[in-house]
Structures are given as structure tokens and as C-alpha cells.
Amino acid sequence: MINKIEENVKILLKDIFKNGDTIISYRNSGTPEIKTPLFIRNKNDIDFLTIDNFNVNNLSVYLSKFEQGEIGLAKNNGRIIITAKPCDAKSIIQMISDEQIDKERIVLVVYECDGVIDLKKLSRLTGELRQVDANEEYVNFTKLNGETGKINLNSVLLDKCLEGNCGLPYFYNYYFVGNEKSFKERIIKRSKPHKLIIQTLKDKKELKQIVENEISKCIRCNACRNICPACFCSDRCVFDKPKLPVELLEKDVSLTENVLFHLIRFYHVFPNCTGCGECERVCPQGIKLNIFYKYINEIISTEFGFTPGSTDSARQPLLSYRLGEDLV
């Protein structure tokens, strides 16, 4: 179903594309199962675009840092047309409500997706691949030595797709629904999102243990910070300021400094974290960062009734107060 959407997306993009615009989408990289972001500036590149279950990246990271030119693209006056899954759209909407990007310059093309593939799960089940493609139900692959095989799509989806809490986007310019039946199924699946691991995190000793052996693996490569759409000042991040008289964080890679790095990044990001799961996906050491984000997101929604990315104008809790809450 999702590859049928690809043709329609290409047709749409070809006729709305004007000179000076930039289209951000996905294309094949040198390895069969990995997709890489594609930046289209002239019309005939649109054919390289691919829409399938391997589009894992959250492209909104290039929007949030668009103006600063370090990670985002250099300034240009045209529009930015971005293809997005519903979960990426949530990040974009949260950025609009954080006034990081202005709505007029964005053309949001959202397409329905039956979930994206977690490459770690895929390689555990299939090993190294020479060729792979996926449809609604199965992933067909050929191994390096030529053997072919087929596995169930649901067995290799990302946890966030299994949870199914990637609701309908609050706003979009174009929305590709795919066929009627699968769209209805997905709406039902999304209506009862189930929580995966949030309940276990109550007792303090267990938490300290998780922090110790998870965060001690951290090699401080900044992948989680730079991929995060909610971490939008990563061009002038407080950790990179070369001239602070007393450095907030030292370059040392000990457990204390690593915990401090994640504490402070976590503290900066959680009000606008939409749970897109990119930080856990990109971590070269496989640290399960989502545990911490889910834990704090649950507190904000119960305490302040605020879920990031739900609307494009909600005032996030930290910027406001209410008399008589006596929280502290």
C-alpha cells in the first residue's frame, strides 16, 4: 500500500514544485535497508524519492535548525516541502507551536504509514542483506549468500509503531490516506495505544541500576542531541560554548559527566519531546533513552494535561504557571 502512495506523492510534488523551493524527502543510500534524506532543488530529482517502510528518519530535524545553517540548510527564500509520517508531523507541529519554524513557509505532505522497520530487529532476524523490500504484511529479503526469505512486518517494526500512539496530525497541507480498509484498521489500532515499559520504573534502586549500566555505555558522540527535533539550539548548545569561564559539562567521559549530559539535555527537551524515538534509534551504543522520555512525558500529561505536538499553538507548561498549584 505504501509504495502505491509513492507514485501519488511524486505526481503531487511535480506539480506544486516551484523554483527556489526545497523538497526534503528520502532516497536509497548504498545499503539496501538504509534510507538517507534527500534534498531536492530541481524538478527532475523528484524521481529519486522513495516512500516505503524503511523511511525511519525524522526529517523535521532539518526544519528545526533550518535558519541556523549548521545542521539545517542555508537560508533560501523559497518554501520547504517536506514529506512526513504522522509521527514526524507531530514533531513539526510542536516546533511550530515553539515558534521555531513559521507555518507559511512549510508545505507539510503527510502520508499514512503502516509502521517503519527497526533495523536492529531486522538484522537480528535476517542477518546481512543483499536486497530487501516490504509491503503491508511481509518483508521479502535476499541474504548476502543469495538465500531468500520472508518475515512478518509486525515482527520488525519500531516499538513506537507497535504502541500505535502516532495519532492523526493536527494540521497538514496534503494527506495521503492509502486505501480505505488499511486506514480504518490503523485508526482502530491507534485508538487504544498500549504502554510498553512505563509501569516498571517506580522503585528507585532499579532506576539507579538502569541509569548506571545504560548511561555508562555512552560515548558522548552527540548523535542523540543533533538528531533530536526538539533540541533545536544544537548549533549554539551550552555544551559547545568554547569560552565559558566554568564549563557546565566537562569533556571527560566518566559516568558522572555522561549522566549530567543526559540530565541537562533531558531537562531542556522534555517539554517539547513528542516521543519520536530517534534518540534511541541512532545511539551507536544502543542506550534505551526512551525509558526516560516516556517516564517524564507521562508526568507532564497527568500533572499539566499537556502532550507535545498535539496542537500548533499550545503554550507549554514551563512557560506558564497557575496560582494555587503549590507543587513545590
Add this chain to the structure above:
Amino acid sequence: MKTNNLYIPLPSEIVEIKEQGTNIKSFLVKLPKEINGSEIMPGQFFEISVFGQGEAPISISDVFINNNTLLFCVANVGTVTEKLHSLKAGSIIGIRGPFGNGFPMSSFKGKNLILLGGGIGLAPLRAVASYFFDNVESFGKLELLYGARSSKDLIYKDELKQWRLKANTIVKISIDKPEKDWKGNVGFVTSFLDPNFADRSEILFNNDKEFKETKLIICGPPPMINTTIKTIEKLNFPQQEVFIALENRMKCGMGKCGHCNIGSKYVCIDGPIFTLSELKQLPKEF
């Protein structure tokens, strides 16, 4: 300097600190006995350690073999240099070095030297000048063309006065913008190389018009180096006679940490002095 571990700084005491310009100070420090003073060439640099803060690569400004001291000139631009500026005479710092290739003084013998300095770029050029004054007879003429943003940014003011009186030495100074009680030249330092500038370089345009007997030595901030290279190309001065001191970011000073890597060269061991012809083969990343 053959201690087995080149990362270990040698303790050295600050003898005297002098204000030189807006947030620039010169530091006279004791030369540790493990370092042989006569081996130190102009254009080389030392890694100065402020313990607890870090290290900064500072080019050698002068070597006084007799009273065993070294002179450095440091601008307060980073965390280490800021801490260094807060120190008083008598406190202990660490120095490591000398690193870098330095100017090939022996190949300069018998030639005229033009020193083109920008702002604090005069610091390493002073080492060249004092080498010239120590062996005046084996060189041609010395001409110092020195520019700075404002009169307050000029360093070694009293030394400049003494150099004017020395034999076959010419000193020309200019500042970027006119100031109230400034009677000297006004304009960028590259204007000295411009043929129709009033106070233009004497060696280039009178004594050695074919540029056969002259070495051009440049030290200053990257923007100044870029504009100077353009004017030199206009003059078509022979490129292998132009010696440029680069100032890339450095951490180890021994070609290991990779910060000063340009193309296949490391500025700290293959430089910091490069001839213009060498620089042309490297990517423009300085």
C-alpha cells in the same frame, strides 16, 4: 629537549608581566634548564600550560640566553589565555616545546628581510628581528611593515622606537582607521605593498625592484593573510620567497591530535611556517 614523554610540561616561573595593548600582555618566563635556549628558532612556538585550565600554543617572541628567559606575548581571547592574564609575576606555569619548524634563518643569510605583521602578529616577528640584530653583518636590510586595528593595539611600542635607530633597519607602522593624535600612516598593512601608496615599502620599490634579494615574512590573522596573498600575487613576488606563519587551532603541538591538519600537512610539525608555494598546494583551510 629529550624528556621521554613530550606531553609533560616543564614548570617555569613568570618573571615579569607587561601590558602591551588592549588585553594583550607580554610574559617573561624562566627558561627551564632541560630546554637548550640556543636550539630555539624564531617562528617556533611553545605550549603554555595554565594548570587546571589547559594549554595554549604561543609563538616565541624573544629568547634571552644570558639571563635564561623567554618572552611570550599573549592576547586574552580564550579560557586559557584569560586565566594566564589573571596570574601575577612569580606564579608557576608549564611550558612544553619548542615545536614547529620555525623560519629557515640560515637560508635568509645575505638577503633583505621584510617583516609584515598584523596586530599581535608582531610577536613572532620580533624573534626574527632580534636574530637579525644579533647577526646584522650576515644580512641585507630589514624592513618592518606593521599594522594594527588602532594605536592601542600596537604592541612592543618602546622596542619599535629603538629599532628605528638601528643600522639598515626601516620601521613603518600604520593603523586601520584615522585617530585624533595619530600622525603616522592610516590604512591596512597591505597598503605598504601597494606601489602608489605614499609610504610604500622601500626595499620592494627602490633597493630590490626585481625581488631577487628579498624574503617576505608574514604573520597575522587569517583575513590579513588572505588579502596579503592577493596583493603579493599582483606584484608577482616570487612565491617560494614568501614565508607565512599560520595560526590554526592546536592542542598537542606534536602532530598527533589532528586539530591543525590541513591537507596532508600538520601545521604544528610541518609548519607553522609555510612558503606561499607550499600553501598553494594545500586546501585553503587556515
Add this chain to the structure above:
Amino acid sequence: MAGKNLVYLFLCRAKERKRLIEKINNKYPNIRVVDIGCSGRFNPEYALKLINKGANGVLILGCTPADCIYREGSLISERRLFLAKKILSGFGLNEEKLQVMWHKINEIEPVLKEIDKFMNEVTAIKDKEGVEKV
């Protein structure tokens, strides 16, 4: 390097609380008093860093909302500090080490009483947790 067994007291309008600060200094040698102008200006990152580095506790003294000369100084930091405490416990650190108290500008005794309570709590935590890691 952050203080082994040190407690940091961030308070607002230090100029008007001189007598209180004197009392604290000679009563508790291991409390570091820091003037931050207004408790709304306190950046919880400092608390996260200090507690993570092994400090005993961080205490923030702000004005009561009615008494606050910046009208909403202490209120602004209310939610921020609450969520900072949650993050501390989310990372397995002890959230009781970070406390906030609001008092009128001229109160001395109630503040000292609350500081005593905090110091006992904090030392109790410290003994339970054993040696501090820095």
C-alpha cells in the same frame, strides 16, 4: 569538585536578607549562600549538576508570591523546579535533595527552622546513601 557534603542555598534579594545570611553562615559552616536576585531566575541545571556531582543538597529561598517585588518571580520557577525534581528521581538521584521554600522578606526564625529541618533530612539521606561519588 562540587562540594563534598556541602549544601547550596540560592536566595533572592540578598541585600535585604543580610541578617539572615549572617545567622546562616555562623550556624552552618557547610552551607554556601548564593545570591541569585530572584528565585525565578534560578536555572535548575545548576541544581542538576550539583546534586549529580554529589553535593548534599540544594535549597532555594524565594519570596511568597504576594511579597514578590517582581510579581511572579517565584511562581515562574514553581513548575520548573517541580519537574526538575521529577527528572532527578527519573535518573535515580534523590529528589528530596532539592527543596524550595517561600518566605516573606523579613522573616528570619521560620527560615532558620526550615533550614534545620532540611539539613537533618539531607544528612539522613547522606548516611543512607553511604559515600558520595564525585
Add this chain to the structure above:
Amino acid sequence: MEQYRLAKSELKSFLELLKEDYQKIIGPGVDEEDRSIFKEITNINDLKLEKTLPLKPPKEFLFPQKDNLFNFSCKENTIEINVKDTTEKQVLFALRPCDLTAINYSDTFFKNNLLDNYYSQKRENTLIIGIACEYPSNKCFCTSMDISPASSNGADIFLTNGGSFFLTEFISEKGNLIKEKLKSILTESVQEDNSLKEKIDKNTRSLLLEEFNLKKVRENLEKAYTSEDTWKKYSDACIVCGACTFDCPTCTCFDVNDSFLEKDTGIRYRTWDSCSFYNFSLHASGHNPRGRKVDRLRQRIMHKFNYTVKQFNLWSCVGCGRCIAVCPVGINTRSIVKDFEEALNEDK
């Protein structure tokens, strides 16, 4: 260079014999999520030889992410500096030819003209046992960097899988030193063992996804510096994190920093640094010669495929594919290099 057979059943005692001289044995194992990593092998079933290459390279055991250079204490007017020597001997077990060549490169780099004591001390105390590679990933391209999957250069002892035994070759004198001790569990090797290596080499070569011609790449890269559009095609996606350089076995760049432990005693230490960070080449004046991320991606590729060959006559890329596997946005070093293998496009 004599060859012996080490029966796989004897592997357990092989490791125990090594343990007598070397305190630590590090080899490929798996973490709790079945991801292959290098870890300390305490007993035989920690060892997992059939997995793909561990993502974090063995360089962390020779050039650790954080290395204390020295401790200092500032007394009244003297500075006391002392360096802690490492005397712990370790074995790096079952390294594949790509990691062997990477260690060979970092040996040359750290020992070239000014010696780096910290690296060379650890390197002296390390015995390297290589193994022929039979489980490549679809990101590997070691054959394009003319490394054979069964090449033993760089190893002290080299094992080649022969079904029920390992063909064991003692190559360096450090390897021969402990040969006597291991003799008891080795058996004579037979003539047809010699064909084992070509068989593995041919089989692994057939599994690789694509190759490129290194000589043409190097020539084209000479002129490729200014073709910005080709570089931009890849660097636009780059998020300038340091994952590719931290997981690269031949990346040796580091940063040096001080920190105070007590009132006036502290340490100077070095940590890994990455040329894709903005601060890497930032001058104190604020000028940054590689300010844009396209400059930094170009620096990484040019350094690996052009610059180091001029300095040390050695490639500083071993085609292990870790930078491809670990890149958060799927930038593929191999396809960048293949882009430059064909003729240079016209926007020179």
C-alpha cells in the same frame, strides 16, 4: 612461519594458557540485546565468532576514549607532575583483517617521528590474535582497500577456520615467544591446510555488496576538492554528530583538557575528538577554516582516501563499514567514494 592446528575443543585451554601471561583477554561477544561488541572474555561461551563485526572498534583498548596524561598538584611555588604507567597485559582475540590493518595504521601514526608514550606502552603490552573473516556485512568494502579477508598482516598469531580446527600461524616474534607454551595443545598442520585461506578469501569476497577501484578514487579526489555539489549531495543530510569518527577504528584525533579534582590537584586527560564538531578547528579569534559542515565531511573523506597516503603511504580507511552502519542519517562513505570513482562531474 610455521603452521599448526588448534582443535576447536582445545580453544578453552588455549585461552587459559594465554591467561597465565596476559591478565585480560578481549574478544568478540554479545551484549544483553545480542549486539556484537568487544568485551572481556572470562569464559569460553562469552566468545561469539559467528557474528558480524562489533560496532565499537578495538581501538578503545589501545587508545581509550579517556586517557589520563598526568596528575598535577600545585604546591606553593612548585608543580608536581606524575604519570601512571600501565603495566596490564592484554590479548585482543579474534580481530579481523580490517581491524588488524587499522591497528597497523594507528601504530605507524602514533610512533611516527614524535613518539606517543601512552599508546605505545599499551601497544607493547598487547598481543594481537587475528582471525580470517567469514561473516562480512553489506556495509563492508575491505577488498576495495586491497585488504584480503584472510590476510594475516598486523597479527602476532593468526587463526583460520578449518571446520573442526583453527589453522594457527605464529607470525611476529611476540607470537613466537609464547609458541613453546602453547605447543602442548597444537597438532601438526597438513599440506592441504594451505588452501584454507584462499577458500575463505574467495567465499567472503563473493559476499561483499560492491567494490570500487582505489587508485582511480585517489586520483579523482586530487581534483575533487572544489566540486562542491557532489560533496553537498551528502553533507546536506549530515547532522555533524561524532558517531562516524568515534566508531572508526583508524580515527585518532583527540582533545586535551584539564580538570581540578581537589583544591589544587587535578588531572590533564585526553578524550576522543571528532573533525565533524564545529569547535574542532575553531580559532580563538572566532575564525573557523572549516565552518560549514560540507568542509568537515570533505575533510573526513579526503583525509581517509587521500591525505594520509601522502603522509604515511598507508590508507587510513580499512573498509570495515562501521561509519555506514552507525550514521544516524544513512550517509554512505562507500557511495561517496564511488561517486568520485567515475569521471569527475563537470562542476569542477
